Structures are given as C-alpha cells and as structure tokens.
Amino acid sequence: MATSKKGDKAKIHDLLFQALETEMGGIEVYTAALSCATNEDLAKEWQGYLDETTTHKQVLLTVFEELGxxxxxxVPSREVVRHHGKSLVAAIELAKTGGDPAAAQIVAAECVVLxxxxxxxxxxxxxxxxDKLSGAEAKVLKKAYDAVEKDEDHHLYHTMGWSRELWIEALGFPAVLPPPEEVKKVESAIGASRAEQNREKML
Structure with a gap:
C-alpha cells in the first residue's frame, strides 16, 4: 500500500508515545542497574546515563507540549513498552537475589543494552x-533529535562494550575495563565495531 510523503500521523504520534514510555522505563532500569554496579567506572557511567535519560524524558515532554x-x-503500545521496562527491572532484581554481585552486574548491563x-x-x-516531514512538526522533532541522538549512541554502544568485557572477565580471560568503546569515545556503530576489533591490542 502506498503511503504519502506526509507520513501516517497516527503512527508518528504512536512512536512518540512509545518513546516517552521508553524513557520513563529507562529511568527505572538505570536506577535498578546502579544498585548492581560494583565497578566504580561503570557506576559513574550509568549515573550519567540516568541523568541524561531524565533529560531526554523532559525533551519529549516539550515535544508533546509543542505538538499539542x-x-x-x-495507547495500547505504551502498555507493551511499559511491560518490557518493568520486566527488565524484575530481571535485575532477580539477579540481585542470586548472591553473586559480579553476575548481577552483568545481568544489569545486559538489561540496559536491551x-x-x-x-x-x-x-x-x-x-x-x-527528515521526511516539513513544517513546524518537522522542526520540533529535529530539534529534539539533535538534542538527544548523540547521547543515545553513547548509551547503547558503550554499555554493549561493558557487557562484553564483564562477560570476558567472568569467563576468566583478560578484559579491557573500562571497555575500548569507552576509551575511544565511540559514538557510532562503525566506531563500536572498530573498537571491539582492536580490543586485543589494549590488553
């Protein structure tokens, strides 16, 4: 079915509702993850991400206000996203009861990645x-995107690095901690791939 260049407004708004719910859930996930962070560098990193996620929530609330x-x-999709977030928090809390702080920290990192x-x-x-829209709505969304996008790249790729290196450490092999993504200040998928490929040289 062909779609117009104006996009599907209902679906665009649904995406925004999901995005807001994701940020709200992210605040809960980071709060839970921080309670498992035994590595001081990781704890500092996640505290920064929690602060940024709180800011991202406010950015979206401004978008909602400006778009009316x-x-x-x-909306139905919000319930699904909320369920996912609460499930991740429950997984972190379950890991904490296992009596292995290192294992719980890995679970927390994996939940943050998800x-x-x-x-x-x-x-x-x-x-x-x-990019596809034009007019006032496009400007509102572009401003929000520009304010947040770099943070999101950082959160995802750096925590993926932490998760990998914590696992490698747990498996009994030399790990790069903080991970290469952190050291090389990775901000893209390509950068993350290069950092991972070069990790052996950093041991």
Missing part, C-alpha cells in the same frame, strides 16, 4: 520522521 499531545494518554536498543531505535525513527 497529551503525555498521559494511554532497554537502550529500543530507545536508540525510537530516536533513529524520530530523526527519520523529522
């Missing part, structure tokens, strides 16, 4: 919508 949307409106994968995609799509 009700941030409290319940949460940030959805979050990252939301913002990529918001950026796409901003």
């Amino acid at each position: 949307l009700d941030p409290n409106e319940e 949460a940030e994968t959805k979050d990252h995609q939301n913002w990529e799509l918001i950026g796409l919508v901003a």
